[in-house]
Amino acid sequence: MAIRVRLLGTAAGGGLPQWNCACDNCLAARAGKIPTRTQSSVALSADGRNWFLVNASPDLRVQMEATPALHPRETSARNSPIAGVLLTNADLDHVLGLILLREGEPLSVLATDAVRETLTGPLGFETLLGGFCGIRWEKVTEDFSTLRLRDGSSSGLAVRTIFLPGGPPRFDKTSTAQSGHSVAYQIRDERGARLLLAPDVAEITPELQGALEESEAVIFDGTFWVADELRRINPEARTAQQMGHLPIRDGSLDVLRKSPARWKVFTHLNNTNPILAMDSPERTAVLSAGVLIGEDGLEFEL
Known part of the structure; x- marks a missing residue:
C-alpha cells in the first residue's frame, strides 16, 4: 500500500478570493488571472477507497464534490469513504467542516485534549453533533499508532503526533490547557514511507526538525511570506508569529530547501501572500528552492 495524498484546499481562513478583500491577489483571482483556492484540508488514503481528512474546512462540501474518490459509492443509498478526521488545531477554518458531516455515521475525530476542550466547550460541537451523528473521539499519541477504519480494521496507515507551540484560538477565552493547541502529524504506511503534515507552525522544534529530516513528503505552513504582511x-494587525505562523522568508523556506523530501509543498496560503502572484519574485524564490506552491486538487503518491 502507498500513501495517496490530495490537497482538497490550500488557502488560509477566508479562501482566495476572500469575500471582503480587494487586495491584488483577490482581484486577480476574481479576474481569473490566478487560481482560486478553498480553505486548507488534505485527504489521505492507503488503498484509494478509504480516506482520512486532515482538518475539515468550511469549504468541505465543494472539495468533496470536486474529488470523485470522496463521493459515496453506489452500493447503498447513504455512505461515505471518509473514515475519520485528524485535527491539527481548533481554528474555525479547520473544524467547521465537521458540521457538514453531521448526516453520516458517527464521526471519528483524532484530536488533542486541548482541541477537544475547545470544540466541546466554546463551540459546543459535542452537543451540536450529538443531535445528529455524534463524535467518537480518538486519542493522539506521540508514537505511531494505527489509523483504523470504521469496522476496526487497519487502514494501512499509522500516525504520530508532534506537539507544537501555540495557544488556543482567539475565540476561546476559557481554555485551561497549557499545550496541545497546535500539532503536526506524521503519517507512515506499511512500507515505512513517511508524510509530514504541518499546516500551522509557529516554531521549528527539535521534534519537528527530526520529522522534516526523515519524511519523503512535507506539506507545510505557507501562510505568510513575511512577518508584518498583514x-x-x-x-x-498581528504579526505572523503572533498568529502562530512562521513566515516563509527568513523562516521556513530555508528549512524546506534543506529537507531531503521528494515532495515539499506550501499550503494554508493567506490571500495576501505574494507567492500567489504568477510573476512575483517571491514565487520564483520558492520554486527555485525546490518547494511547490500548493493548489487545490494537487495529488501525489508515496
Missing part, C-alpha cells in the same frame, strides 16, 4: 494592509 500590517501592510491594516497597521493594527
